Amino acid sequence: MATTDRHATTLALAHALSAAERGLAVIPLSHSKLPALRSPHHEDPHPAAVCHGECGRPGHGVYDASADPLRIRELFAAAPWATGYGIACGLPPHHLIGIDLDTKSGTDASAALREIALRHLFTIPATVVVITPSGGRHVWLAGPPDAVVPNSAGRLAPGIDIRGAGGYLVGPGSRTEHGVYSTVPGTAHLPPAPCPPALLRLLTPPRRPPHHEHPHEPRLAPAPDPSHQRGQGLVQFVLAAHEGQRNTRLFWAACRAYENGMGEDLSPRLTDAAIRVGLTEREARSTIASAARLTGHA
Structure with a gap:
């Protein structure tokens, strides 16, 4: 050698x-x-x-x-x-979540993440950020022990990959055939910051309700099957939202609709459902338009 x-x-x-x-x-x-x-x-x-x-x-x-x-x-x-x-991601004590912002997909992944953050009212806290040889970024976040974040590629937005349970991030200082991974100055000694709750909700599958619920607690609908009655499950998913969930559920449902080729057909029904749970028509249309852009259907 x-x-x-x-x-x-x-x-x-x-x-x-x-x-x-x-x-x-x-x-x-x-x-x-x-x-x-x-x-x-x-x-x-x-x-x-x-x-x-x-x-x-x-x-x-x-x-x-x-x-x-x-x-x-x-x-x-x-x-x-x-x-x-x-x-390794997802292991204690940090339960690391990696947000991989790619530069090779022809999209501005950093801008897409900023748009998602504005849409869902969160900010990425000061945390470890690793620069890849291609100029991309790996943002390190800490997840709660009871959340299992799955790995995904482009699901959150084009050019954004998620490293969760069962995945791994290339560590800073590693040398690859394309170059060396390094930390953004000033972030190397920061602890992985807690993942904002609004972002965590986007990264984890919707939780199914427990078998036994308190009669006065709001009931969360199970994650819908996008193929059910050409999107009726997605509409019901939005209709089941209560305050604090409405925008997130509409965005999730719209993304799934566009990914399954029925975004344009389902948009009016999703808009109507969002209005019925308290969003304005302008808010609903804007959120659906954002989902269309982030899934490449704008």
């Missing part, structure tokens, strides 16, 4: 150990940003697809992630070609 590669591996290990000191669980990555250790089951006649490390061997991707310095050194010793490290 070349001296420069050994140097990159040494630096990656040092950065990974530093991240572990902050409670972040890490794994070694190759220069392609993929887990450096190959699955121990890749040659098995019947691969243990459901094995998440129970076999005791390394090579299970994010399931190998650890904040234990001894374990981290063992993982890097098994992958001397590693030039970076990944930080």
Whole structure:
């Protein structure tokens, strides 16, 4: 292995150990940003697809992630070609959520996030921000322990990917085939800031109501099936909103409608439903138009 590669591996290990000191669980990555250790089951006649490390061997991707310095050194010793490290999302103590703002999709992902923040009345707090070699940004946020944020690509808006439970972020200091990941000056030593509640609601699937509800508590409708009666479920989803949920539910429903090819047909019914739960016609039309833009249907 070349001296420069050994140097990159040494630096990656040092950065990974530093991240572990902050409670972040890490794994070694190759220069392609993929887990450096190959699955121990890749040659098995019947691969243990459901094995998440129970076999005791390394090579299970994010399931190998650890904040234990001894374990981290063992993982890097098994992958001397590693030039970076990944930080597992969704694990305690931070329950990390990564907002990946891409620059390669032909859209302004940062502007899209600002528009979403304005629409839903939240701001991104001061937190760790990592610059990618392509000029993108990874915004680190902390989630609550009881929320499971799924991974997604472009669901929130074109060019915005979400790294949640089962995903990982490339750690700052990692060297890849495209360059080095680094933190935005002044953010390296910040803790991951709590995810704004309004943003968290957009990132998590709508909660289904409990089996036994208090008779005086507002009932949340289950997440609708967009194919049900050509959008009737989405309309009912908006109609079930109460104060504090109306705009968020309308935006979510409109996005799902456009993604399923019925945005234009369903817009009048969604607008009417939004007006019935308390939004003005102007607010409803503006929110639906924003959903159309963010899903590429404007």
